[in-house]
Amino acid sequence: MIEISRITKSFNDKEVLSDISATFEKGKTNLIIGSSGTGKSVLLKCIVGLLKPDTGDVLYNGRNFTDSDKEIQTDIRREMGMLFQGSALFDSMTVEQNVMFPLNILTKMKPAEKLERVNFCLERVGLENVNKRMPSEISGGMKKRVGIARSIVNKPNYLFCDEPNSGLDPQTSILIDDLIKEITVENDITTVVVTHDMNSVMEIGDKVMFMYKGKKLWEGSNQNITDTDVKELNDFVFANRMMQQIK
């Protein structure tokens, strides 16, 4: 479980996050949603420690991450996996080397064990016979899946996904969403997904937090997201015509 309490963050006197508190539960896909520029990605970076919040705390299973020294932060980080918006695969490495990278650095597994684990993870995300390909030789959807494989290869307790569907076609988006959901349940991990894709919300949003102009405006699940009185959320949820017709 991840708890964040009273997180604020400003850049050049412009407040990007304002007093945000939330709890992300284990075994569930926790979604942070909102329009572009509302501070979702900044919040995620504060949670994983890529940015330091001005005030507030981030707790991983009760362990304070924000105020800990670098050594403790490193220990907690080694329990994390993260899928980046652009996949962030290492250009100079093959798919296999990319997925094996965390094992090479963070574990003392034997080469055969590492290869077995890599192949298992690649198979789990539906990729076979791509081990020796370079990231530049595979499609955007495949890159995302390699990114997921890399993020789960070290059996993390916490999985973070920043806009996992950006730039993908609807079918591949659903496939990625399903994969994230399945991995979360299978491994009983805490997953936090930043997205503005309503399909993802409806498909995998066990717990949904809506952000608007740096503030948390609403929290609930995909079951009750359509029955809210919050105007900003309604504007976001029913922004496209299909959703308006459903309403």
Add this chain to the structure above:
Amino acid sequence: MQNFGKFLIFIGQLFVRRETFVTYVRLTLNECINVGYNSLFIVSIVSLFMGAVTTIQTAFNLVSPLIPAPVISLVVRDMTILELAPTIIAIIYAGKVGSNIAGELGTMRITEQIDALEVMGINATSYLVLPKIIASVMMYPMLVILSGFLTIWGGYITSLLTGVMTGTDYIIGIRMEFIPFNVAFALIKAVVFAFLIASISAFKGFYTSGGALEVGQSSTAAVVSSCIAVLLADYLLAQLLLG
């Protein structure tokens, strides 16, 4: 001053939360190929022509029956060892290796590859930059030695081809009044320049923000800053060790 302070913190980060020794050995060997082996061609070409041009120009300026011919190669030798090989090649090195380091790290920054390393609990500064600096400090002195040899050899070939002096006179001049400390001085300069170029370029690349345009700007800034730092260090070292 703010940038200088940030640079010092950046250098300090290289030595904390390091990975295993074996990891650094592997990465450093790869970087040695990138910064050293891949620079051989340009260093060789520049050095040969530098030697050729220096010989012809020195001969052109020392036309006097009072000056013996071997003085020409003596001047070429001392210019090469004291300045041309360590400093001029450092400018070439900054253009090739410095821009490459800044471009590579800048691209890794904007494509979130550095963030990915940090999230894995890896000290990205140490993991990415330290091997580049070590490789640079190891390989650049070797490039300087090669450059010195090729520059002097280029001068020798030119003197034979153009007839500005005989080969025997050239060899006599090369051996005349040789001060071994000059070679040590050149190698000290090489180590300092290599460190400056690699670290400044890495610093510029590592803190790139934005997109492709900014990566290009970082590469340019890396070369400009490295060249200025090299020239400043050149003056300071000359003053300290020869003054």
